[in-house]
Amino acid sequence: MPVSKKLSPGLVRLCIVAAVAGVIIGFVGGAFRWCLSHLDRWRVDMLDWAATLPGPGWLIPIGVTAAGAVIAAMIVHVMPLASGSGIQHVEAVQRGEADPPPLLLLPAKFVGGLIAIGAGLVLGREGPTVHMGAAVGAATARKGGLDDDDVRQMQTSVGGAGLAVAFNAPIGGALFVLEEVAKSVRMRIVVPTLIAVAVAVACARLVIGDGSDFHVGTVDTPSIVLLPVFIVFGLITGAMGGVYNRVILGALDLVARFSHVPAVVKAGIAGAIIGALLVIDPLIAGGGDTVAQKVLDGGGLALPLVAALFLIRFVAGPLSYAAATPGGLFAPLLAVGALWGMLFAALTDVVLPGQQPSLTVAMAIVGMSALFGAVVRAPVTGVVLVMEMTATTTVTVPMLAATAAAVLVAQLVGSPPIYDSLRERMLASAAPSPTPPASTDDDGPEPDRNT
Structure with missing residues (x-):
């Protein structure tokens, strides 16, 4: 069929870009998780150490967490897009309501997320990883010469790969793209998403291992x-x-x-x-x-x-x-x-x-x-x-x-x-403030008071 022949080269190109982006977010997301696991252990050691100090040692954890939040907020001040989860931005880009994230978002999310979560804030690793994946996907798509629609799609697919890496859950990451973000099941979304997820999780497991996130014993089937x-x-x-x-x-x-x-x-x-x-x-x-x-x-x-x-x-x-x-x-x-x-x-x-x-x-x-x-x-x-x-x-x-x-x-x-x-x-919050209407007086401009 002529339509299939026309689409095949484009789909192949999407898949190649998805694989390259998957490698990048796999190692970046794996490194992010590895660093967080070490920061979690450091935080526990810090608490144990503070508890042994004479006097108000309890002020140290308070100061550390407050300082971590302040430093992370300063990073957001420089890169406002790094604020919060980032998943809402990925969804807005998919809907054509916002521009794809720049690659500079990656270091801001990586460092800011490590500092905020590592300091003890009750936040999840998946938001930064999804947003970093979206930035990697968009940048790789631009380098690959894809058009604007495919750039948006690629940021969505690789964002789902970021979620898969965050939870070591490849099927869940792919479903998140289809059910929550794209809300569509089309070949040009499904295939690149599956490739990005598979490659990303495979690379991440080289860093964090291939076990499930939670270790659960045998659970009997409920009656x-x-x-x-x-x-x-x-x-x-x-x-x-x-x-x-x-x-x-x-x-x-x-x-x-x-x-x-x-x-x-x-x-x-x-x-x-x-x-x-x-x-x-x-x-x-x-x-x-x-x-x-x-x-x-x-x-x-x-x-x-x-x-x-x-x-x-x-x-x-x-x-x-x-x-x-x-x-x-x-x-x-x-x-x-x-x-x-x-x-x-x-x-x-x-x-x-x-x-x-x-x-x-x-x-x-x-x-x-x-x-x-x-x-x-x-x-x-x-x-x-x-x-x-x-x-x-x-x-x-x-x-x-x-x-x-x-x-x-x-x-x-x-x-x-x-x-x-x-x-x-x-x-x-991103919408421009309304401009006050221009004067409609017919008397002409107000005369200069200084003349």
Whole structure:
């Protein structure tokens, strides 16, 4: 067919560019994760060291986190596009509402993200990695001589490869592109995305290894009798997702009210608050992988501590995001979902005693996907992402049922997807101020008072 012959060379070119960009973001994203893992260990060592100091040693973690937030905010001052997650910008570019990110965004996101997240802010690694991937994809596409439409598409595909690298979840990264960003399944999107994801994850695994992000033991398949329980859990989680979105937007509105206060000062205040929480318990701060892993270990945390962590991180994540430093929402969101799942499992055990021991882990896994679906409104991506991160498929049916229920309730309560809201805020803040209308007086110009 003549159409196929015409498209084939273009598609091949897209795939070559996607492979080259995949190599770059694979190693860059892998290095980003490697550095963050070392910073996480350094932060724990710093806390242990500060606790041994005489006098007010607890001021050191507060100062470190505040300083990290301030430095990251200074980087954002130089490169404003580095603020926040960046996923909303990737979506805006895909829709033709914004220009593709420049390659200079990469060092800003890399360094700013390391400083902000490493210092202890409750932010995720996936936002910076997605945005860095988008910058790499756009720059590689320009170098490859692709037109503007293909440049936008390539930033989307390689941005999905960045998400895949961030969570070591190749299928989830590809689905994120198709379900959340492009909202389309076309050959010119699917094939380059799959190539970029596959190459990127393969390269990243040379740096960080090929194991799943979370280590989960054997989880028994929940009894079909418990399926209504998981559905009820999903319904409640959907309402919770709507509240979480409002907390994020409310935190942004609160910070925006203090327009007379410099951004670096506001970031420092937020960092000091998170640093104080860090002194109370290291599990409160950081991206959330450690606390999620403890929940998935099955019973490693006392329920009062789980309840406290859930409530504090429910607010600490949005507060950290409102500091406008580089960092994402996904990883803290998954930690909150795991904590909520453990709490609901304990409640279930009170109402229906004698359930299988692995119900706590199963509910935590389901909580991660259900809350993700309610907040982001990408249910398939959420389910597959969590399955890959936990390497667990025995709870697939409860995950599907609970996540569908959560998304349904989030829709019914009128809570828009979080990245739609963030994209609208970004575009509104970037819009030029209206110019006052010119005078329409017919009397001519006002005479010069000095003549």
